[in-house]
Amino acid sequence: NAGVMQNPRHLVRRRGQEARLRCSPMKGHSHVYWYRQLPEEGLKFMVYLQKENIIDESGMPKERFSAEFPKEGPSILRIQQVVRGDSAAYFCASSPWTGEAYEQYFGPGTRLTVT
């Protein structure tokens, strides 16, 4: 059973460009979460999605960031007009169901570097 897959693993973008990060959840998992880890910081929740629905985006910056989880295909985290402060590791996690006593499994992450 393949784990959570993310690509690309490393992404370099110049300031002002767009970054698209992809996440395929574990087989059988329909809940996807995105987290960001800035250098020397803890992981911070960004957004929680189910197929075709954004459930909780309370951790998403108000501008330039968007996420989707279409009916077919991977979840996408999109960052428009990237700035240096966007440089971080972006982790995706999935779980088979939701509720308080769930466990999330993480992908290997995408390391975004903005030059």
Next chain:
Amino acid sequence: RKEVEQDPGPFNVPEGATVAFNCTYSNSASQSFFWYRQDCRKEPKLLMSVYSSGNEDGRFTAQLNRASQYISLLIRDSKLSDSATYLCVATSGYSTLTFGKGTMLLVSP
């Protein structure tokens, strides 16, 4: 106030030692708690869930004290491979995990 607080360490211990990490959380509504392990530049991996009654998995024991909003992890007979950053995690709201910044453990020969 930070939602989940941990001593960043590092904790330097010899192989075979017993080491304990503590963590406090501020959200009294948190229902579920976990310890994750993160190796350098890798993804977090679930180590164990934490239950009110306490739970043990091999050399690892986790405890939860809801009254004090305090979570602990005890590692017995430390191995070199236990060297990592240990992340204390509490649920926040319906679906999100709130992570502490982690406690670094270095086990030496």
